[in-house]
Amino acid sequence: MLDFDEALRICRELGQELALRDAEEVDLAEAAGRVLAEDVTALLPVPREDYSAMDGYAVRLAEVALERxxxxxxxxxxxxxxxxxxxxxxxxxxTGGAVPSGADAVIMQENARREGDQVTFTSLPRPFENVRRAGEDLKVGELALGRGARLDGAKLSLLAMLERRRVRVVRRPKVAILCTGDELRPPLDLREVTPPSEVSGLAESNSFGLRELLRHAGGAPLERVLVADEPEALQGELKGALETCDAIVTVGGASVGDHDWARPVLTGLGAQILVPKVRMKPGKPFFLANCRGVPIVGLPGNPSSAHITFALLGVPFVRALSGATESEQELLKVRLPLLTPFRQKPGRRNFLRARVGASGVEILENQASGAATSLAWANALVVVPEEVSQLAARDLVEVVLLGGLG
Structure with missing residues (x-):
């Protein structure tokens, strides 16, 4: 069993080792979440010309006197x-108007009195005060965004400002999602079932959250496949996915029970298990394998375990596989005061579902691996180190923010 930090390092290194190199050109409107496959430099200065930062009057300071x-x-x-x-x-x-050649400052209108075509100034600015100079943001030829940048809204706006209607991005890795379990079936609409209590089986739910995490991380998830708890069935699906996909996610069957077939089937196919288990809670059965150059992420079947382990280990892996830089692979973390005390048995790093508010972070009550409500209500994870047995209210704790992950 590996420490969490070691498991994360291996996930990121495998993603970087197998990172996709092929690129495609897409419209800027379709580039959100994609990874740049080129360096983008400024072909014109940004801003293109001197412009005013506020409403007022453009003047040559040498010609201005107070109250004249x-x-x-x-x-x-x-x-x-x-x-x-x-x-x-x-x-x-x-504001935004071009500063004419010869003017060297803008006097804000609050410091001016206007009467007809005459204006008197009550305060004088410094040279070029309230003027945004041409090229002060980017000079011609200067790097605006580097290869490996993940394109969020702010970066898309910058590309539009640079007049880049189309950009080259890394192809999204195609990811298969195999959900194992004899009990699983597609969700029904219980409003159409009478009585609802007669419904048998279990609605497969994990793939819906995982697909969103994959999309936001830069992947192209395929439709999930339901696989029976039979080694032959899982072997057949894995063989097909190994031929057609860039990565595979298995859900369930990751532990060592009598009907947990993910590890033995993969080993039989020649896979190398790089991360066998992780000293974390929830999600100890998580594994990472490499089979014929195709990475396989193995997740536990419990909803919170599957989602949290993929958010913490799978998302950085997929970002790396998509060609993102190391800094772009990082999850957003902050330190906040804890609003609720907590105790645990030391030994595993704990990731507790929590809610961040104005005064700090509150740990939610139901932390069971199968609890879907606390996962849906959480907007953060409180990180409790493996050696810590208790936390007091107002202690500063590390918090992983879930917003933006999917």
């Missing part, structure tokens, strides 16, 4: 032709 009227000779606002800057005059300017 100046003539207003024109107006500059975004999207309109730039007026000629006349000596001894001021230009009325609005």
């Amino acid at each position: 009227p100046m003539r207003v000779s024109g107006e500059s606002r975004p999207g309109r032709p730039l007026p000629t800057f006349e000596p001894g005059a001021a230009i009325r300017i609005f």
Whole structure:
């Protein structure tokens, strides 16, 4: 059994080792969550020209004196032709308007009194105060975004500002999801079943959350496949997925029970088990394997165990497999005051479902591996180190934020 940090390191290293190299060009509107396969540099300065940071008057400071009227000779606002800057005059300017050549400051309108075409100033700025200089954000040829960047909303906006309507991104890794269990079936609509108590079997639910985690991590999840608890059935599905997919996720059958077939079947197919188990709670049965160059992530079947282990270990792995840089593989963590005391038996790193609020983080009550409600209500995980036996209210704790993971 491996420590959590060692397991995470191996997951990320395998993802980097097998990272996809083939790229495709997509429209910017379809690039959210994708990983850049090219360096993007500025072909024009950003901003392209000097512009005003606020409403006011563009002036040449050498020509301005306090309480001495100046003539207003024109107006500059975004999207309109730039007026000629006349000596001894001021230009009325609005936020985003181009600063005319010859002007070297913008006096904010709160420091001006306007009467007709005359304006008097009550305070003077420093040179180029309230002016955003051309190229101060990016100069021509300067790197804006590097290869391996995961494209979120802010990065997409920057690419649009750089006039990049299409970008080259790494192909999304195709990921099979195999859910094992004789009891599993697709969810029904109990509103259409009378009486609901007569429904047999168990609705397969894990794949819905895992698909969203995969999408947000940069993967292309396939439709999940339900597999009976028979080694022949699992072997057949694995053989097919090994031929057609970039990665495989198995759900259930990851432990060592009489009907847990994931490990022995994979071993029979020649897989190398890189992470056998992890000293964590929930999710101890998690494993990572490599079979013929195709990585296999093995998850426990309990809903919270499956989701939490994939969020903590699977998401960084898929990000690495998608070509993301090391910094882009990291999950968002903060330290917050704990609102609820907690005790545990030391030995495994515990990841507790929790809710972050304005005054700190609160551990939710039901921490059972099969509890779906606390997982759905949580927006964070409180990390309790393996050597810690208790935490007091107001202790600062490490918190993994779940928002944005899917």
